[in-house]
Amino acid sequence: MGRDFAGTPHQWPGQVTERSLADGRPVVYFDDESTDGPVHEVPDLRPLTTPPHAGEIRYDVLTGEWVTIAGHRMNRTFLPSAADCPLDPTTDPARPTEVPDNRYDVVAFANRFPSFAPLTVAQPPDLPRPPFGPVDRPAYGHSDVVVFSSDHDAAVADLPAARMRTIVEAWVHRTAAHSADPGVAEVFVFENSGKEIGVTLSHPHGQVYAYPAIPPRSAQLLERARRHRAATGGNLLADVLAAEQAEGTRVVLRGEHFTAYVPRAARWPVEVHLAPHRDVPDLAALEDAERAELGAVYQELLRRVNRFHPGVERVPYISGWHQAPTVEDRELGRLHLQLFSLLRAPGKLKYLAGSESGMGAWINDTTPERIAYRLREVAS
């Protein structure tokens, strides 16, 4: 609270280098510092010929939501040994990884087992079109892996501030790149951390999904925001932030450019939202000073989540950046981070059982006020 999170330089001193993998997938290197001359020229020599494809999206007529059917993902890499990590740099040409160069700071590349991809397979010809509701569509889009460090065992919260600044820049870059694709409706930047929540690779990394249709939670949010605007003239997310700042009970930290708070109807045993003070649609619209503070605040929130349960060494978490849609209803959206953990006590996960999975009816076994109290208590 009141702490200064603006310790890192505002202007990012790094550089971006765009290359391709053997099968044509893009790979983008983000270096902490700029250098003269070409970098990351090591080619990908693997015999990969066919770029990976995605499946299709099908409309669920009972909920009005699109579901991605991605049968090809069933055999993706699952918790490989550290020696076989596909996110490590390629230090031994006999064991090439997904990153051709033998050193990198942050690197993003298109997933080899994508949920969404530019190249998609057609619907199986023997499957009749649905009797009602929209027809199936290709799962067009993009699925990036963003690797945060070449150190297999690093934790995001402990990375140097300069590296965190580079990660923010990678998020910004991928958001802007995918937003420029007219086939993309919304870009979601997220991170799953911890094997308890099914992370298949332990190397520190995040992901970016560029969806071909507005995802369900965003569709709900835009509908609520539309009604709120019609009723009050205000932006729903901005008004929620102002209300939380005014009330204060659930505020976790206040920076110069960002405020973190526990939402009034939190669903998870640990959950916190982070919102910019300025009306900003997405990460790409953040100014330098905001990007710098964001990295510091994000790491502080990760540290607090990690200290939430006494006696737990590493708390699993999911973090996701909710951004405005790329085209339609863009004015109704507003950037915010949702950071949460399924861990409700040491050794006890919150599972989504019948009520949550079957009915979408959430039961939280704690109170948002208690979560906020604890997240303030464990400040650095």
Add this chain to the structure above:
Amino acid sequence: MGRDFAGTPHQWPGQVTERSLADGRPVVYFDDESTDGPVHEVPDLRPLTTPPHAGEIRYDVLTGEWVTIAGHRMNRTFLPSAADCPLDPTTDPARPTEVPDNRYDVVAFANRFPSFAPLTVAQPPDLPRPPFGPVDRPAYGHSDVVVFSSDHDAAVADLPAARMRTIVEAWVHRTAAHSADPGVAEVFVFENSGKEIGVTLSHPHGQVYAYPAIPPRSAQLLERARRHRAATGGNLLADVLAAEQAEGTRVVLRGEHFTAYVPRAARWPVEVHLAPHRDVPDLAALEDAERAELGAVYQELLRRVNRFHPGVERVPYISGWHQAPTVEDRELGRLHLQLFSLLRAPGKLKYLAGSESGMGAWINDTTPERIAYRLREVAS
């Protein structure tokens, strides 16, 4: 396919006995056979004085959904040793369980750690009302535990047909009882099975939630059904069933009164829906012949789900009965079962990570057609 599931007697030969626990919570015994004279008269002698309370429901202004805040559930019983199981019969007066009698077939009682309860706590007085959106409401309702057998280690799929018939009758009874409460909007009968999905008690049991507001998935369904009725005049769920029966690709089994099929946009690695042939709003509206077949079909589906993954001894599952709302929009609903598993391969669970948990955007790593093929292949 085409098998006769009508082996059990149509008329249920059992009986229902309603009693109370020491703290006033209802306990209802369902016996497989009727007997003359009073039964289950053993009183609950535990020094429980205060009936358990529920918390509150809060409106999530970002999604338009109610979230239950139940801080008192944090310390509920978690995987007790078999010797301390609260669902066993009370065979030793020195170790009383939640069931006072020393024998029972099926028994239902109000949960001691309820998500919804008739007695609720008021909102903490220091918490201001939300700046916009509906105010918090008590988590009024009912949370039943339904114990399927006095045998701690039994599996529902293996219970005798006569016992399964009694379980159906218990579902019917609790649905009817809670539907008569004007404070209840919808009754959800469900079962979580398997420690992989966080079941806190391994003794075979299901649950019933009587919600004070239409739960989110039902609200979505009712909205889709309303639009479908306006556009076509038909009932959405009946038309989905007819379409699946006509196409056949995803049909898993056909009985005289019920058909099971994998939904066209299945979200889970194993998922099957079961729908009655007759337009029926809820379990209580089923006729005797339907109730008898339902028990047999349900057990057959559980056996098939359990055989889905070769080499897995017991497949965890969630099953939920979606029923019509008790009052409003009742004509838009239609009874159907959703049965699914999170197990995508031996040792691999489908976790709800960033895209599902943060965005509600589901990725299924298999196809609905493949699921249906396998569920037909493993028929008894």
